[in-house]
Amino acid sequence: MRLRNGILALALFSLAACGESVPASTSVPAPVSADDLAKVVLKVGDQKGGSKTLLTTAGLDRTPYRIEWSTFSSGPPLLEAASAGGIDIGAVGNTPPIFAAAAKAKIAIVSSSKGNVDSDALLVPSASPLRTIADLRGKSIAVAKGSSAHGQILLTLKKAGLSTQDVKLNFLQPADAYAAFTQNRVDAWAIWDPYTSQAKLEAGARVLTDGRGTANGYTFQVAGQAALADAGKNAAIKDYVTRIAKAQKWSDAHREDWAKAWAAETGLPVTVTIAATAQGPDLPVPLDDAVIASEQELADAFTGDKVLPSKVDFASFVDKRYAPDLESVR
Template sequence: MRRRLAPAALLLPLALLLSACGGNSAADTGSGTDGKGSVTLNVGDQKGGSEAVLRAAGELDNLTYKIKWSTFTSGPPLLEAVNAKAVDVGGVGNTPPVFAAGANSNISVVAAWHGTSKGEAILVPKDSSLKKPEELKGRSIAVAQGSSAHYQLIASLKEAGLGLSDVQVKYLQPADALAAFTSGKVDAWAVWDPYTSQVLQGGQGGQGGQGRILADGDGAVNGLNFQVAAPTALADKEKAAAIKDYLDRLRRAQDWVYDHPQEWAEVWAKDTGLPYEVALASVKRTHASRVPVAVDQPLIDSEQQIADTFTSLKLIPNKVDFADFVDTRFNGDLPPSTTAPRVYKES
């Protein structure tokens, strides 16, 4: 019988358990950011996300428009709000836009960042007998349906010569998946950072890791993150100008994260309730690597592959033409989407 791991409640604060790249949950409309002018940009965010990093980097100063922030627990409901015109722009991972496109939602991918996928991982308990992905055949794996981890699981299984039908998939949102993983009710968990760092680092203070990585997404998935806008907002000249400025600020904030990883980890830990050691590990593994890139044809092709994969598995009902869901007007002189992620530098 597998050793029981530390209780789920000791691993991640509730606020972060609710923050994910997949799943269903309503928005919590909250704070605003004062600025000059009559335009208000409605921005969708997640806990410890865009607002936190922009504020930490000093990029919310001297705004010529106002920002109304709406905090979501995950990517899919954020995109539902974009489709409903309740949100003008917001950030998500690489898979929620594919499912939104499959539902023929009114969304446009307007900006992208390319980073490593080392934080997207299939985790197993520390004392698991599993040593390689091929041994997952017949085993139970928790994953959030429609999340970036969902595609990472499919890609990693394919590399191991397996498919979803070869394993027992348990579609669980992070809070339930964490509980199942730590209590030994599933053999593995496909998830993303900072959950990966939390499981590897262990409890408070980063002592005593609770699991290890069986496979990660590096080289298996595209490592892209997006800002997605409402076409109606893009059609409004003043809002489109505000979105352009907002995206420029986000890109500069990402440069700040790369140059100030410890400072960002401190802010992020405070904002989410994560232990500092876990936040820093996640920043080193995932966040600092991201490079602002263009929304270009290779990006469209990569997302099309994800869409076709989910369509072939009948998890998306219709054929998706991902090119219909992008807007390239904000590319400027950004490098191509295939640009290599940054390498974290120790300071």
């Protein structure tokens, strides 16, 4: 499962007035007792078919603290809520943390996962004459602005010696982009699973190029600074991110079960979710220098294309306090 659907641009992320950025690494509170942990209410931001469904399906939803779930349509408002203290933690794709960092949000990236990048695709209709990235010159490409697919387009074009000035980007969210693609109102569509699988199965889409060599496939658990500074919530977050990592491992070993649960929650055809999960789910990876460098490259691509107003220092929004606990899961 990916958490990139509906990711919006920085213009929709209303944190620009939050003031100066807060260093991600803060002092770690002391451990709490089991009795104190039982009193904690962890406020978790989710997206449909996301973490709550994953934990429940994997049988890992019985926590020693209470979870209060809030559903968000996309990553930016979820991170806005985390920065403001409306939620304590939530999962997002690889781009919302970059835009949140640019808006100087009071958040920290605390764990990372990686999915396959084969399904991060640039699609064309089956009968399209386009065969190479160079053929895109002057053509229209549907893409969600500020999404992982947007970043992938920047890097893909750059790799081929092109830029966004050589193509026509049509900024459309997935549902509108799917309609435009199937009605031949755009020449290509940059998108991710499950939409990639849906377009291939239902519209006969052809993959012009995929994310290998350009996309990084990362997703993140991102916490609010206030929650990380609270002893009880810090303890709950440590347990929560560990459970999510275990659930991701479970989904890899039970792909069909996860596909059925995903379809039931989202309303997608089970044939689509089975095709998407066959590519492999997101799995926990160390929040290490390689992850940070890849995210910095993506941030720099947005800055270079003037989507972001200035350079973002991604590393300053990373907090590795839970790394030892997560290492035992991997």
